[in-house]
Amino acid sequence: MEMLIGGAKVGASNNQTIDAVNPATGEVIDTFPSASKEDIERCLEIAQAGKEKWGSMSMDDRSKIMRRIPEVFRAHKDELAELLCREMGKPIYQCEDDLEVTVGIFENIVEEARHLLGSSFMDLSSGGELGDVQFTVYEPLGVVVCIAPFNFPYDTLTQKVAAALIMGNSIVIKPPSDVSLSLIRYTELLLEAGVPGDVAQIVTGRGSVLGDYLVKTPLVDAISFTGSTEVGVKICQDSAPYLHRLIMELGGNDPFIIFDDADLDLAVEECWMRLRNSGQTCCSSKRYIVHNSVKDKFCEKLVEWLKGFKMGDPKSRETDIGTVINEKAAKEIEEQIAHTVSQGARLVYGGQRDGAFVTPAVLMDVTKDMDVAKDMEIFGPVFPIIGFDTEEEALKIANQTIYGLNAGCLTADMTRSLRVASKLKAGTVVSNGCSTWRGPEIPFGGYKMSGIGREGGRYSLLTMSQEKTIAIRRIK
Template identity: 30%
Template structure:
């Protein structure tokens, strides 16, 4: 057991229910231990959040919240190297990508402060009706109430910023439960918020002693808004159990499709596909997974992608030149290998990878034309595997791309405006990238999973809007 021990970040600490060991996912060595909390801890956190929200005179003003957020971003910049190393150690993300995540998270905290300046109320016209004459009506915004955020492991700092930052900006007390695999980045962010002047009760963090306790946290009637990032199975279950009146946003995943036009040179497509598919070992909810290319181009494209995959260094994520790190748990290595081998027992051809590299890593893998009913074709693999499928006409490829219960982000590679517009209008997706990979995003753009991929719209300004209510005030003269 590591000597680095972390307690919960509650306003009023309670006795722990147990202790969780946090491991480095590359070498499986313990790096820290974290207290877990049972229902008593959940009750303490929610009671604090509820009491703060009900005491309106204790609400922080918008300018106070903005200043706290800007000071937090400055402290994150000061600690950027420490935060990047923490992401790499607990989450297995290669250091170069962890540094990018920290930079994004810092910018995201600034974004949380900036939305306070740009999203005011509105006048509701009263002069259009004789019955409304002599009145002035306008809207203002108020915090929706206590927010509970349940987060995922794959971006252990930036996802927390996306869930906690808008709540702070909106003036909502927030209780966040990070992923059990990666709680340390969350705790670090909460500590920096408090260092910047946020009173402890406005942002609390805890790790529960099991899924039942996490469900109690999410479904308590005092929760006004649930922000969930994680598996569809858990997310839809929690939504079905929410208390009446609780709003929510769910972000799950998909099996992102890419449609390549016949006018493309593989050399112009492969770098983006490799980045979008193998970044963070494919553990991204909009990672490139299914690539559709014309029959004449598909195999040369797949071979070039295989060469790019074979050239990636898979190693310790703390090393500067590591391109692909570990899966979050050894069980994920076994699952991915099983999916790949099952596809190979069908008609799929293995062009690169296809094997575990030790207990914790999986070789970047390219499969050519796996069966349409294989799990690699129909479910989110959440690993470093890209499948390439030949097509005879674009509309049949679009139909195959759409033939899943998921719809999130998609991509098109083409030099033809007509092809781009035709495909973009027909792909089932909330966002379509043209000549870029499916995993591109900025943190202020809408980010929405459709169908089983999620509910609501992420992105900092959109989460901020979700965490506020609009109040109409009418004056009669």
């Protein structure tokens, strides 16, 4: 497949390509371009021209085009889901679910934009006088670079793309190299729906190579990135001389606190979100902080429950768990499990690797001083169980990390649940459930090193626009 620059399908000017590999079979599906600096510069220059035309259109005219996008995506749902399944080893039904969420985000954002109203201030402002009128309007940022993650590429990218486009920005999409084919096709469908070719473009290649080209330039006005904290920090450093607007949704090591009065069957059922996408979910619970009086029982129920899931061919509708994104990632998970065991934990279930497949792993005897209990994020189906005795101890363990994306709490005592929620350092706290929660309208984002800014509904629209105040003096 080829990139889309200025509405045309193009290869890299240096003729370099990268193989797209199915992690479940090792099959080379296709190739995609490895863009050069010259390709990026041409793309950004086109985006600069595109932003003027698109940004000068009325919100209503942009909405008419964007309301066609969900129709086009629904018409190609099977094709998009199958391509994603082949590229990342995610079970096919989960890929289909992702497409439904993607369509919903487009619909939600376009409708939300119709109700994004400015503010007005009359007569009473400090320093003003009778007859002064002030009001606010929202204007585009300009060129927005949208850097997508591999784990939920369609819907996570759409949080950026939909808001950026409806607010009048031109976009340049940088897909992860592991799912570039899926997002090339995604971009083709944007153009098919009527988005101009100089407004939506996609460039492909290794992030380590393209990152400098896309970030260290005055031809960009904003960068919206979802990915690791390490890469997010580098983007912040590299973009500092240009003061780009930054939206960063980064790593997490989300806690799930399970108290002694919790419904353990419900607690185990909530663990399903750690299996979805083979544990590759930013806001999935990654630390299970369980009261010592029920810790063994919870572990027993969890292990028995895990035995009921089938790992296998992602194309099969009988498969519950597919691969992680590639074999390199699987090896890293394997090493992290071994590291935690070397620190004194017990591997009581699973943890075996076969290529890019990793069986769900349960780790007991994890203590609060181990790396996995603090800042080591395991991006895979691993359940580290950490015991506690008091509410204060549970909160201390939960908050002892550099991250603060989401958190979950399960207790029959709603007063305690709300008290705990107020003390957890996280962008979203889920009461009566695990940490995995991201509604399309909520302000999603993290505390500390889990990110900068918020995405979702109205919050995405505000992030992707400039708020301008217009003052009219001395109206008589």
